[in-house]
Amino acid sequence: MTTSELHLQPSLKASDFDHTTFYCEENVYFLCKKLCSSGIADAQGSDIFVVFISNDNKQIPLWHQKASNRADGVILWDYHVICVQRKKDGDTHLVWDLDSSLPFPCPLATYVSETFRPSFQLFSEFQRFFRVVHAPLFLRHFASDRRHMKDSEGNWTAQPPPYEPIVAEDGSVHNMNEYMEINAADVVINLPQELNSEVLGQKQGMVIGEAQLEELFSRIS
Numbered sequence: 001m002t003t004s005e006l007h008l009q010p011s012l013k014a015s016d017f018d019h020t021t022f023y024c025e026e027n028v029y030f031l032c033k034k035l036c037s038s039g040i041a042d043a044q045g046s047d048i049f050v051v052f053i054s055n056d057n058k059q060i061p062l063w064h065q066k067a068s069n070r071a072d073g074v075i076l077w078d079y080h081v082i083c084v085q086r087k088k089d090g091d092t093h094l095v096w097d098l099d100s101s102l103p104f105p106c107p108l109a110t111y112v113s114e115t116f117r118p119s120f121q122l123f124s125e126f127q128r129f130f131r132v133v134h135a136p137l138f139l140r141h142f143a144s145d146r147r148h149m150k151d152s153e154g155n156w157t158a159q160p161p162p163y164e165p166i167v168a169e170d171g172s173v174h175n176m177n178e179y180m181e182i183n184a185a186d187v188v189i190n191l192p193q194e195l196n197s198e199v200l201g202q203k204q205g206m207v208i209g210e211a212q213l214e215e216l217f218s219r220i221s
Contacts, residue, residue, distance in 0.1 A: 017031050019098045022149070022157075024081040026166060033139065049134055050083060051082050051131065051213075061074055061075070061076050061128075064100050064115055065101070108214060116128065116210060132207075134200045134205065141175070143176070144166050188212075
């Protein structure tokens with residue numbers, strides 16, 4: 001076993017994390033907290049990022065998803081949320097996705113290749129965009145009263161988690177739309193030279209295109 005392989009084998013398994021189907025944003029919120037408290041991530045979460053994936057049409061194809069009924073695991077989500085852990089000193093960056101059938105965690109390059117299938121030509125309405133938010137900011141500011149999971153008559157479209165809704169430190173009870181709304185017009189075409197301040201200093205992070213995802217994590221210091 002190589003050193004890099006050892007680094008890809010944290011002590012926590014997917015079954016060790018809370019998971020409620022269709023509530024990926026809350027799953028990732030508590031995943032980040034557990035990574036910090038367990039010592040797998042920095043205690044303050046400085047090495048982890050929350051990544052919302054969506055587009056103007058709320059239709060994004062992802063492969064190797066457990067909720068899919070197809071052999072290749074492809075599914076069309078309205079949005080999805082994952083955690084990316086940036087490793088230092090040349091180690092492999094990791095993706096933590098509780099809804100994926102890929103290894104947990106999964107090397108970022110492998111996750112991009114297998115989940116997004118970059119070589120698969122998509123119609124423009126299915127192009128995926130990414131909102132990258134530094135976990136310490138997300139854990140302080142995110143709030144959801146789950147209103148986006150109710151239909152027009154107030155009924156749940158999916159059974160909510162058993163615990164109380166997440167409330168932000170400032171008392172906000174719902175700002176999920178500020179993270180989930182991801183439009184082509186918001187995409188940063190060229191990553192700025194001062195990347196750290198742009199990503200680490202903004203509550204809603206930065207919206208980028210698929211081709212920039214790996215570059216962004218290679219450049220953040």
